[in-house]
Amino acid sequence: MSRLNAVRQNPTPQNVPGSKNILREELKNGAKLLSFRNSSSPAVVIRGYLNCGAVAETVDKLGTASLTASMLMAGTQKQSFKALNASIESIGASLYVGAGSLQTTFAGQCLREDLPKLLSTLVEVLDEPAFPPTQFDRYKMQTLTMLSIQAQDSFEQADLAFNRLFYRDHPYAHPQTGTFETVQNLTRDDLVAFHERYFGPKGMAIAIVGGIQPEEALQICQQTIETWQRPRQETMPELPTFIPLETAQREHIPLEDKSQTDLLMGTLAPETMSRDYYACSIGNNILGQFGMMGRLGNSVREKAGLAYGIQSELSGGIGPVPWLIAAGVNPDNLEKALRLIRKELERFLSQPVTATELKNSKTQMNGRIPLSLESNSGVATALLSIQRYGLSLDYFSELPAILESVSREEILTAARRYWDLEKLVITSSGRAY
C-alpha cells in the first residue's frame, strides 16, 4: 500500500483569501462589507445576514421570523409580486431570504453586470416589503403544506424531538417554521410589526465574491446598501443561559408506513471557534467523518451493514449547539445500531485517538481548505464566518497552524468535557416499536 501513501502534500495556494486581498469596510449605516475577487468568474455571489431571528418570537407566534423573511420576496411598496420576481428572474439572477434563530440570512447570485440591480432590489425588499394580504394567505398555506409534509418526515420528526428534549425552556427548543397552531394564528400585522421592530442595517454583514473588484463592490454598496436607514431598529433579546441536561433522555416518534427509522444522538458542543472547538473538530472528524464516515461508518456501515448513512456532526453557531450523531437504519436494527454507536463512543472517550488517525485527520482538514474556497459561494460563506465569529482576515492561512497544535490528549480531554454517556439525548422516528 506504500504507493497510495506516497502523495505529496498540497502546496499552499497563492490565492487564499486573506488580509492582502479581502476588502472589509463598515458602511455609514453600520453594515459590514467583505469582498473578494475571483478573476476567473463571470458571476457574482452575495451572502449576508441581519441581526434578527426567531428568538424574538413569543411562543404563541412561532414562525413569525420565518414567514416574515419568506414574504419579503412577495412584493414591495414599489413592485407587485410578479414585477419584483420578474426583475430578478428575467436577468437570470436569484435572491433568497430566510430566517434562523438569531439571524435573517440572504443569498443571491447574478452575472457581474447585474450586481447594482441585485443589490438595489435587496435593499428594496429588506426596507419596503408590502406583505400583500392575498400573498400572505398563500404563503401561509404554503407553510402549512410544508408542515404537513414535515409531519410525515422521519428525520424532521427526530430532529424536532431532539431540539425539544435538548433545549427544553431555551428558545432554540422551538421549531423555526412554527407549528400548525401558531402559523394558523399568525396575522399579517404580526409580520409588519416584527419587520418594523427588528429589521435594519445595525448588525448586518454582506459578502460579495466573484468577477468584480472589491473597490467596485464597495462603490455599488455605497449607492445601495448604505442608503438603508432604520434609526428605530431594536436589538434582539439576549439569549438566556443554557443549562445542560443532568439526565439521559430518549423519545421515539412513531410514523406509519416508514421503511427506515431515523436516529439522532447528541450532547452539547463546545463554543464555536473556541480552543475546545478545534480539538473537538478533529475528534469529530475521526469519530464520524474521515473517509467514509470515520469510526462510526466503519463499524455500523462497513462491518455491520446496518446503515447507508451514519455520521457525526459538530454544529457551529452562536449560543448552545449540539454535537450530533445521525443515522438511518432498518427499524429492526435500531437497538443494535445504538449499541454499536455507544461502543464507539466508549472507545472514543476511554483512550486518545491514534497518532495515525490524528495525522490523517489534520492532513485532510488542511487539504479541505482550498476545496472549500474553490467556488464563489464557498468564499462568501467563509467571509461571513470571519465576520460572525470575529476571526482574523488571515484565518484561512492561520488555520493549519491551529490544527497542527492540537494533540491526541487534548482531543480526549476536550471530548470528555462534552460527552457523558449517562446524559445523552436520543431521539428516533419511524415505525412504532
Next chain:
Amino acid sequence: MTSNLQQFTLSNGLKVMLKEIHTAPLISHWVWYGVGSRNEFPGKTGLSHWVEHMQFKGTEHFSGRQMDQAIAKTGGYWNAFTGEDWTTYFETLPSSALDLAMEIEAERMRSSRFLAEEVETERTVILSEREGNENEPRFRLAEAVQAAAFQEHPYRNEVIGFKSDLLAITREDLYNHYRNYYAPSNAMLCLAGDFDTAKVLKKIEKFYGAIPESPVDKHNPQPEFSPPSYQQIELFGPGEASYIQVAYRCPQGNSEDFFALTILDSLLAGPSSLNMFGSGGISNRISRLYLALVDKGLAASVSGGLNANIDPGTYNLNLNCNPVVKPDKLLKKLDQEIERLRSKPAPKNEIRQAQKQAKALFAYGSDNITNQGFWMGYSCSFADYDWFLNYVEKLEAVSPEAVMEAARKYLDPQQRVVGYYLPKNGSSHVQA
C-alpha cells in the same frame, strides 16, 4: 463557445478528454462507464448501482479502507453515481494528488475483488438506502409513475432496483456484470483542472495503457417512442400531504427537439440548473405554472424535470398540492397551461428571458472544477462534448414556434401518466 479540450483514444479503446483549468491548485478526475439501469434485465434490476457500491470495497492491491483513507488524507473527496445510462466515479483533489486518482481508478477498472462476505454486508447497506428512499412519498410516487410510463424499456425501473431483485442478486451476477462492462473500450476518462497535458498523457499511458482490451457484450434495449395511452395511478399514504406527478415522453438528449423542450420546461416550471455540484439555481416564481397554480393558492410548489438520456425518457411535472384543493382541479388548471403552450407561440420576450436564465446558470457552474469534469463525461454519455459547448447557442436559436411544436409533439394529454399520492384517510378539509 471556445474550449481548450483535448481528446485522445488509447490503443485499448479508452477515450480520454483533458481540459486544463489553472484557477485553483485542484483537479477533478472522472471515469465514466457506459452501463446503467438501461442495460439491465428484469429480475436483475439494481445490478449497476450495486456494482458501483462494490467498487469501494477493495481491489487486488488495495482494500476499500486504504483507498478511502488515501483520498481523505489529501483533503479531497470522491464519490460515484449510477444513472440510467452510465456509472461514473470521480475524485476532486489537490492537483499534487493526481497520481492517486489514476492509480485507484485504473485498479478499479480491472481488479476489484467482490468478496462474498462484502457482497452480503453491502446487500443490507443497499436495502437500507432503498428503505430511506421509500420513506419519501415522492420516491414511491415517482417509482410507480415511471413503471407505468414504459411497457418494456428499462427506464421503467428505478436505478436502485426492486427490493425482490436486491434480495436475490448473487455475487456472480455482480461480478459478471462488472467484468463485462468495466472495459477500457466502454469507458471515458475525463480530467479537468490544474495540470499539464503533455505530462499527464504520459501518466495516463502508465496507469491505464496496460489494461488489456476486452470485448463488451452490451444489452441495448429498443427505444420506446410513445408512452402508453393515458394512465392514472393512485397511491395512498398517511398524513395530509398530497402530490401529483405527470410524466410525458421526452426526446433523447441528442435530439434537436431537446433544446426546444428545455426552453418549454423553463417557461412552464422555471429554469433548471445544469450543474451537478451546487452552484445555485434561479427561483421559478414567474413561470407559467407557478403563477397559475402556486400564486393562485392551488399548490404549494411546482417543479419540472427533464433529463438528457440515450433513449427517449420522460419529462416530469411535480406538484405539492394545497391540502384543501381537490387534485383534479389542479390537474385541470395544469392542462389549461399546457394547452396554452400548444395553441399559440409564446411571446418572444418570454423566450428571451428563458435564454438569459440558461446562460446565467451556465456561467454559475464555471467557477467549479468538479462541474467542468462532470460535464465533459455527461455530455458524451448521450451526445458529444460539442453538445455542451454549443448548449447556450442552441438554446438561443430556439424560436417561439419551435416551443409550440415541441409542446404539440410531446405534451399530449392522451399520451401521459398521471400519478396521485393522496392521504390514506382522505383529507379532512378538501374543497370542491
